[in-house]
Amino acid sequence: MVEGGPIDVLTGDWLAELTMLILARTQAKRPGGGYARSFVRQMEQVMGTCLDRGIRVVANAGGLDPDGCAEAVAEVADRLGLSPTIAYVDGDNLLPRLDDLLAAGVDLPDLVTGEPLTEPGRFISANAYFGCWGIVEALDRGADIVVTGRTTDAAVVCGPAAWHHGWARDDWDALAGAVVAGHVIECGTQATGGNYSFFTEIPGLERAGFPWADIAADGSSVIGKHNGTGGAVTVGTVTSQLLYEIGAPGYLGPDVTARFDTIRLEQEAPDRVQISDTRGEPPPPTLKVSMNRLGGYRSDLAIGLTGLDVDAKAELVEAAFWRACPLAPEDFDEVSSRTVYTGKDDPASNEEAVAQWCLTVKDADEQKVGRGVSNAMNELALASIPGFFAARSGGGARAFGVHRAGLVPAGLVPQHVVVLGGDRTVVDSAAPEGDVSVEPVPAPPSEVPAGPTVPAPLGRVVGTRSGDKGGDANLGVFARTPEAWAWLDGFLTTDRLRHLLPEAADLEIERHLLPNLLSVNFVIRKLLGEGVAASTRQDGQAKSLGEWLRARVVDVPESLLESA
Structure with missing residues (x-):
């Protein structure tokens, strides 16, 4: 991005809930080290060129330790x-x-359910999503490099634009x-053909270029x-990326509600x-809070079921496993089992024959999901189904996290802007009020x-x-x-989606x-359980969910297939 063409600001979104x-x-292992160290290495590679060309750098790579990240970048610069x-x-x-907020009556309600926060001592991170105005302040104070903590993904782009054009907060x-x-460029090459359903139409995907956004004074932009x-x-x-990880058409943020419709x-x-x-509307008076706690320990196993009698083999393996395991299912905090039917009829290869x-298994006690579970699987190797092999070994107990999204009044969480070697200024996170009416734009x-389907x-x-x-x-x-x-608007109802994706049949869908x-x-509620790190799905981030839907066979108007 720095050497391939002219840019004014190099931005980077480094943070996700799992990150x-x-x-x-x-x-916890290295106090002060809760930031993206790869960002520091990249700054070592391009810092000199950025300074020579007047390119500012804005990134939320500071994670949990933005001060430590800034100091690490300063050490690189000095070297x-x-x-x-x-x-x-x-x-x-x-x-x-957290304790003080709860004592003051600020209960950080769950973003979806509204339930108040309990057991604050169990959490290992809790970060409010900041918007762009702390970044604007840093740039106003002459910063060449701005490192933030948990700003929104789009804030690292919105901040430089608001600073450059001198926008007001309303x-x-x-x-x-x-x-x-x-939002379009935050995930890099997902805007230039990466993860795109019609990828066969996109040239050069073996090394896709990163996108840039040229943002005008009125907020319009050109993506290239x-x-x-x-x-x-x-x-x-661009349409595909606009749909990534969104909810309702009113895309809520700390600075503005962007109307995607x-x-x-x-x-x-x-x-x-x-x-x-x-069009934009005033944001809500609250900030989203990303919170993580350690959920306990888990062990994941998979046994190959090859060839004939898949259901009978699965039934025997499950019964034999629990007979060999020193603990019963009810002794664990959570047990999830399923048969995945990936085998083909008349398979042409060994792999095609395997389900x-x-x-x-999950539990707060690490010992429960450790050696006893793996030993039970090993005991089945010569004593259960024909063709037994471990498609995935538990590898011992491993910790997992649980994510919670809460809300906090924006006015209680000001942004602190520090220039290294200078002083600290404070930026209010609460947005001004306003009364704006926005109507969605209809389809052509x-x-x-x-005709026939x-x-x-x-x-x-x-x-x-x-x-x-x-x-x-x-x-x-x-x-x-x-x-x-x-056709799509009339065809793909919520009930139809439940039918096409049986995994979601009993879940709340918006x-x-x-x-x-x-x-x-x-939006399919609770498909991923307690979040990515705790999910028991094969694809715990639902990245492939859309491609599963696209693979389902339905009755399609013949004329649409001809035009496609």
């Missing part, structure tokens, strides 16, 4: 003989304040446009990539997509195609993008023509329309 858990465990102005933004860490539409641009790099920037790749996309030129007309019986007029995979006519939101999963589905959208993007977004 915060990992950093918390790192910090290189460079003198950048380095600032960090902190104040997001609420872990030391420039809702401009802020919303910058948030949308930040450096010339000569792999991948592509198209309306499709007002976004307009246009292919301006090859590898150039313009985003315009995004799996999978088991996960079209009718459901008439034929069985075909749903993915022949629609794309998807899915991901994790704590214990929930989001599944965005997009059409590529108004005619396909007209359905949100984005007709301006020819898209519908589903």
Whole structure:
């Protein structure tokens, strides 16, 4: 990004819910080290060039220790003989304040259920999501490099845009446009063809280029990539990324609520997509708080079930395992078992003949899920089903984390901006109030195609993008023509989704329309249980959920298949 073409600001989003858990465990072993060390190494590679070219750097790589990260960057600069102005933004860490907040009547209710926080001592991280205004303050004070803690993914893009254009805190539409641009480029190559349903249409994906956002004074932007790099920037790749890890059309943030149902996309030129007309509303008066606690220990096993009689083999393996295990299922905090039918009829290879019986046991006591569990599996090797082999060994007990998303009044969590070698200033996190009315933009007029239907995979006519939101999963589905959208809108109801994805049949599902993007977004509550680190799904982050949906065979209008 630094050497491939002209940029003004190099931004980096380093944090996810799982990353915060990992950093918390790192910090426990190495106090002061709860930041992304890879960022420091990258600064060593490009810092000199950035300073020579006047490129600012803004990244939330500070994690749980933004001050430690800033000091590490300063050590690199000193070793290189460079003198950048380095600032960090902190104040997001609420872990030391949890008891005081609860004592003051601030119960940090759960984001989804509204249940108040209990047992604060069990948590190992608790960080409020900051917006962009601490970054703006740091840049106003001359920072060349800004390191933050838990800012939102889009804040590292919105901050430089608000600083450069001199936006006010109630420039809702401009802020919303910058948030949308930040959301598009926050996951790098996912905007240039990575994880794209129609990836066969994208050239050069063996080394996709990273995206950039050119943000105008009104908040509109052009998404592109450096010339000569792999991948592509198209309306499709941008639409796909817009659907990543979102909920309702009103995309809540600390600075603005960006209305995704007002976004307009246009292919301006090859590898150039313009985003315009995004409307914004005042944000909620609360900040989201990402919290992690250690949930206990787990052991995961999988036994190969090869060839014939898969159900009978699974039944025998399960019964024999519990007969050999020194503990019964009810002795564990949680037991999850399932048969995964991956074998094929008349298999042409050994691998094609294998299904799996999978088991996960969890408990607060590490000893319970340790050697006794693995020994029980080993005892079955010569004494149970024909063709027995371990498709996945438990490998002993391993710790897992549980994620919780809470809420805290924004006014209680100010942002502290520190310039190394200078003083500390404080930025209020509470946004101004406002009264804004926004209407969603309708889809282009079209009718459901008439004529015959034929069985075909749903993915022949629609794309998807899915991901994790704590214990929930989001599944965005997009059409590529108004005619396909007209059919998709009527066809893919919540009940239909339950039928196509039986795993979600008994779960709460929200359905949100984005007709301006020819898209519908589903939020499937608790599909991932207590979050990514605790999930027992094969894909604990739901990244492949959309591709599963696309593989399901449904009756599709023949005319849509012809146009696709």
